[in-house]
Amino acid sequence: MLSVRNLEVDYGQAHILSNLALEVLSGEVVVLIGRNGAGKSTTMKAIMGLVPARAGEIRFQGHKVDHLRPYAVARLGIGYVPEDRRIFTDLSVRENLDVGRRTPSGAGALWTPDRVFALFPNLAEMQDRAGGMLSGGEQQMLAIARTLMGNPTLLLLDEPSEGLAPLIVEQMAEAILTLKRQGLSVLLSEQNLHFAHLVADRAYVIEKGRIRYSGTMAELAADKEVRDAYLSL
Numbered sequence: 001m002l003s004v005r006n007l008e009v010d011y012g013q014a015h016i017l018s019n020l021a022l023e024v025l026s027g028e029v030v031v032l033i034g035r036n037g038a039g040k041s042t043t044m045k046a047i048m049g050l051v052p053a054r055a056g057e058i059r060f061q062g063h064k065v066d067h068l069r070p071y072a073v074a075r076l077g078i079g080y081v082p083e084d085r086r087i088f089t090d091l092s093v094r095e096n097l098d099v100g101r102r103t104p105s106g107a108g109a110l111w112t113p114d115r116v117f118a119l120f121p122n123l124a125e126m127q128d129r130a131g132g133m134l135s136g137g138e139q140q141m142l143a144i145a146r147t148l149m150g151n152p153t154l155l156l157l158d159e160p161s162e163g164l165a166p167l168i169v170e171q172m173a174e175a176i177l178t179l180k181r182q183g184l185s186v187l188l189s190e191q192n193l194h195f196a197h198l199v200a201d202r203a204y205v206i207e208k209g210r211i212r213y214s215g216t217m218a219e220l221a222a223d224k225e226v227r228d229a230y231l232s233l
């Protein structure tokens with residue numbers, strides 16, 4: 001589905017990502033996990049074409065996407081939900097979904113507002129409410145919902161559990177597992193190992209812009225050394 005090889009990203013003189021490689025197979029939920037400043041958001045932005053790669057190759061479903069503009073990457077079927085969510089605060093929930101609507105490039109199920117509301121029942125009850133009046137958790141759900149309206153086959157979620165209340169974290173995990181059952185592939189970034197364990201099949205541990213470890217969630221759970229070295233605060 002997605003394959004990243006030898007990715008190098010700089011911000012000015014600063015080396016941010018070095019020799020980064022990762023893969024997401026069809027139907028997998030993969031977590032990129034690491035502390036604040038490790039390079040998670042930069043990795044996602046590089047995949048979307050929002051920051052230029054100095055070197056490396058990014059392939060999505062056989063297409064080389066590393067020199068494409070962000071809209072072209074999205075059109076191929078990668079949906080991106082950035083860390084800062086960026087919903088339209090003056091538009092209603094329903095209108096936010098309309099903004100996200102996009103005709104799919106390939107096959108795949110078509111997302112409708114009703115289908116989105118079945119996934120996020122909270123949102124169904126506030127269709128006419130302005131985005132800015134929603135709680136942080138509801139805004140995160142709306143950001144994901146709006147991206148789903150673009151009918152992606154791969155979803156990139158940048159720290160979807162960040163700042164959410166525990167109950168909302170559980171609901172978010174349920175929604176991601178439902179998407180996985182429906183066949184969507186997901187790459188998410190996290191600092192929260194608990195959340196990663198709820199949803200992910202595999203993990204890549206990132207520190208200082210390098211992948212330090214990769215394995216299944218069960219392998220990561222069994223590896224205290226890796227967790228202590230790269231994930232404890």
Ligand SMILES: Nc1ncnc2c1ncn2[C@@H]1O[C@H](COP(=O)(O)OP(=O)(O)O)[C@@H](O)[C@H]1O
Pocket residue numbers: 011014016034035036037038039040041042043
């Ligand atoms: N626009 C930018 N200009 C310069 N440095 C940046 C910029 N954005 C992020 N960085 C730096 O790149 C590193 C990785 O950041 P980021 O990818 O946001 O990490 P994470 O998402 O894992 O918290 C950090 O050291 C951060 O300070």
Ligand SMILES: [Mg+2]
Pocket residue numbers: 040041042083158159
């Ligand atoms: Mg980040």
